Amino acid sequence: MTNYEDVGVYVGLPVRLQGANNLTEVLPKNLSGAIVLLWLGDSSWKTRDLKAMIIRLAEKKPLAIVVAGERTNESFEVLLETLSVIETPDHIMTGVIHHDDSISDFFVATFPDQLRFDDWQEYFVIAVGNQDLQQQIRDLLNKAVK
């Protein structure tokens, strides 16, 4: 069953959005060809939930995980710490989009590891928050992509 929506295309690659009410609800599909943007819309997220989410994401072998949204300094540290201690067969790139950046920074400057470029098939955005937040992200994406 499809649990994401296509919101556009950036430089020939589909951009997909999956909404989730909280981190524990998120169940990503296969992400082995995806550069993933994890947008944390609720500032009350818990470190243990984010760690668990990152581990679940890593198991899907994405090409990159980029965090954005609320408390990005902390979420970026959690991302790096969590990935540094788990075994991943292929390298996962990391990044962060802060409040003073724009979502287009994600699209113009996030690339896979050079050894994994051939696997690149999509951008996948996971918006964690209420319906309003999900709509805001949808609107931002619609402006940033074709």
Next chain:
Amino acid sequence: LIGTYQRISFDDLSDRANAVIFGNQNTAGLVDRAPVAGKAALILWGGSVAVGATVGAGAYYGPAIVESAQIASRMEQAVAEAEINPRTYAQLEKQFAENRAKSIFKALRSSEKTLAEHIGKVDKLQYKSQVEGTIRNVAGNVKTIIKFIQDKGLTWK
């Protein structure tokens, strides 16, 4: 990422280019017009492009743009040691065809920020190989973007 030092010019930029970025006695520069949070990125961006013609010939990450001179030095070293990423170069060709020069300069600025952020965090980690892999790739991307800008003769307008 903003320090207390502010660069007022780049020696290897023309007077006109310096005036555009930093202003002169008659007009404010882009740095002055940028929001405070954007100043660091703008200075970083301008610096890289200025030195794009002479990569490796000298320091181009000034203390105004990163947390410390040590990080600036490590950024410079990482880029100098990095290899050009041919796959990234090919992707930049597509990006340029679709979104023109603005997106290439934005990619450079954003990649440099990413590089600084990872270098700033890596020493705190017990196991560093994952982040070191990202640093190698991003440094290669920075070098590749600078080469792309040189090859295409792109100018920031």
